[in-house]
Amino acid sequence: ETGVTQSPTHLIKTRGQQVTLRCSSQSGHNTVSWYQQALGQGPQFIFQYYREEENGRGNFPPRFSGLQFPNYSSELNVNALELDDSALYLCASSLPGTGANEQFFGPGTRLTVL
Amino acid sequence: AQSVTQLGSHVSVSEGALVLLRCNYSSSVPPYLFWYVQYPNQGLQLLLKYTSAATLVKGINGFEAEFKKSETSFHLTKPSAHMSDAAEYFCAVTNTGNQFYFGTGTSLTVIP
Numbered sequence: 706e707t708g709v710t711q712s713p714t715h716l717i718k719t720r721g722q723q724v725t726l727r728c729s730s731q732s733g734h735n736t737v738s739w740y741q742q743a744l745g746q747g748p749q750f751i752f753q754y755y756r757e758e759e760n761g762r763g764n765f766p767p768r769f770s771g772l773q774f775p776n777y778s779s780e781l782n783v784n785a786l787e788l789d790d791s792a793l794y795l796c797a798s799s800l801p802g803t804g805a806n807e808q809f810f811g812p813g814t815r816l817t818v819l
Numbered sequence: 820a821q822s823v824t825q826l827g828s829h830v831s832v833s834e835g836a837l838v839l840l841r842c843n844y845s846s847s848v849p850p851y852l853f854w855y856v857q858y859p860n861q862g863l864q865l866l867l868k869y870t871s872a873a874t875l876v877k878g879i880n881g882f883e884a885e886f887k888k889s890e891t892s893f894h895l896t897k898p899s900a901h902m903s904d905a906a907e908y909f910c911a912v913t914n915t916g917n918q919f920y921f922g923t924g925t926s927l928t929v930i931p
Contacts, residue, residue: 709862738919746924750918750919750921797863801916805851807865808919810862812861813861813862
């Protein structure tokens, strides 16, 4: 069974640029969530996708957007990068349904904005 | 609204001593509660979860947590700390599964 994978592992961008981060969910999981984890902080929920539709969104501006594909892989896109976007971006997959289903996390993508 | 508060951003224990990491939650409906561990430069790994069955939950690596509704707490314990337990620990809450709220984390140091 393949776990959650993310690419790239590290990324350096400059302010104002755009970035796309990718995530492959664990086999059999059709729900993907994205989190931003700033240094020394807990993960902050960005949004969740279920069957290619957004299924919940945290307090992030519209320049954070996402996609989920028919194979349940997902992308996180961030436009007009700001210095404060520097963080570890985590993807988590899960089975749908109740909150009893835990989320399985990938290793993350470390984004640095200069 | 839901949230979790982790008291103590840093906890140090001696090897072999009791580990106690505190988590208090806020939720208007019965919550699902989780403890995750994060090692440096890695993602989060589930330690245990509370899903309204038994209030005392046993997890991996000898960890357990007790759900106390009257205290709105879900503290994580381990009877005897091991050097390999040194990591960052996060408590999380959800009630629907479509949005998880994490605490700010507790960094555990184990002193030999």
